[in-house]
Amino acid sequence: MSADVRAAVETAYREEWGQVVATLIGFTGNWDLAEDSAQEAFAAALTTWARDGVPRNPGAWLTIAARNRATDRIRRDAVGAAKLRDLAAGQPVHDDPAGAGSEDIPDERLRLIFTCCHPALPLPARVALTLRTLAGLTTAEIARALLSAETTTGQRLSRAKRKIQDAGIPYRVPPAELLPERLAAVLAVLYLIFNEGYGGADQRALTVEAIRLARVLATLMPAEAEPRGLLALMLLHESRRATRLRDGELVTLEHQDRSRWDAALIDEGVRILDEARAMRRTGPYQLQAAIAACHATAPDAAATDWARIAGLYADLSKLTSSPVVELNRAVAVAMADGIPAGLAIVDALAESGSLEGYHLLPATRADLLRRDGRDAEARASYEQALELVPSEVERRYLAKRLLDLAPEN
Incomplete structure (x- = not known):
């Protein structure tokens, strides 16, 4: 097999997996069968494309090949006879994969995105299911990326698929009155995937997939x-x-x-x-x-428009009512209007208790106090942040900041 063919299959896997699986789920209603048939189609592409050449439309070829395999699996299963009759009454299976169209794929993929991110599923399951079904990551890859045990990830995926079946979660784009809420859930999952990857140099695959899926969503929902x-x-x-x-x-x-x-x-x-x-x-x-x-x-840093940033954070705070946004606004206000103004916001958040246990609250306070030359107070806040910080990278950063302070008298 030539390197060009292998590269073509690998490219198709990255770009077409979600489309193929989405179409197969819509065709069969069975998530596991859809994934298995898609895997078989990609495996077949390695040998068929080496013999016949890479098709003009790889996505269409793979979709039809996977659909044929799914139909064969159902035909071999005696209990699937009724299902086969239902499928026969629906979309036909074409004999010419290389020439087949793929006009139905985008709608199916959009349905799949909303199904994977349905609010009825727990958030960790939404993330895992999105990475598995739309991005094509293996269970082991998802577990490694999310720093979870492979068995736990596998169970999470199985439970999510079962819940979709048992609870009758509809495989569709939600109706107009539910779209804002459901779209927010989809966006939150994609951003969570991005942030999981952004936190470490060895998890960049997650940010790549999150950006790719965000491109897909923006293309499929051009009016949003x-x-x-x-x-x-x-x-x-x-x-x-x-x-x-x-x-x-x-x-x-x-x-x-x-x-x-x-x-x-x-x-x-x-x-x-x-x-x-x-x-x-x-x-x-x-x-x-x-x-x-x-x-x-x-x-450069000195040219940063902190007044504009503070205003944007104020608008964001009104939309979200998030104490984390308020904490970020405090930094911008401190840079735009002076340290005391920013510290006043931080102290109000501390008094409210809304960010109790959140390491960035004392870390932010420590940084503002350090900039204001109040090293003794900054030291106490850095020490408090170090007790709460979850990341080793951030721990090293805070510890270094602490050491940089003037020595205690």
Whole structure:
């Protein structure tokens, strides 16, 4: 087998897996059969394409090949005879995979996205099912990416599929009155996948898949602004990936080497954000992307428009009522209006108890106190943050900041 054929199959797997599985689920109503048939089709492509050449439309070839295999499996199963009659009354199985069209695929894929991210499923199951069914990651790859045991991940996937069957979760795009809520759930899952990958250099596959799926969603829902907002946010964050760590140590935004930021990703992110904002339906992902764009387009840290960022965080806080957003606003306000103004917001959050146990609350307070020259108070807050921090990378960063403070008298 030539390297070109193997590369073509690998490319098709990345780009077409979700489409093929979505169509097969719509065709058979059976998730496991759909995945098994898709796997068989990709395996067959390795030998058939080596013999006959790569088809003009690999996605259509794979879809029809997988559909034929699913039909054969049902035909071999005696108890599937009734199901086979139902299928025969529906979409026909074509004999010419290379020439078959794929016009029905996008709708099926959109149905699959909303089914995987249905609110009735627990959030971890939504994430795992999205990565398995739409991205084609194996159970082992999902477990490794999410830092979970493979058996746990496998059970989570099985339970999610069973719940879809038993609870009769509809395989469809929700009706218009439910779309905002359901779309928010889909966007939250994709952003969670992105953040899981963004946290470590060895998990970049997750950010790649999250961006790819966000592109798919934005393409399939062109009239919706927030999928574009999320895609822009991901691209702008991803543009800084190469500068976030140095020798395993966290590098904060103000100290990152901006010459190494990915200008192409920044340009694309800003363009997509502009498209979303032109729809005049502002949402939280658009606002977060606008904040990221302020940082990404500033020539250096000193040129950052902190007043605009503080205003965007204020708008975001009104939309979300999130104490984490308020904490971020505190930093922007401190940079725009002075440290005391930012500390006042941080102290109000501490008094409210809304962020109790959240390490970034004392870490933020410590950083603002350090900038204000109040090292003794900063020391106490850094020590409190170190007791709460979950990440080793962040722990090393906070410990270094603590050591950099003036010695105690």
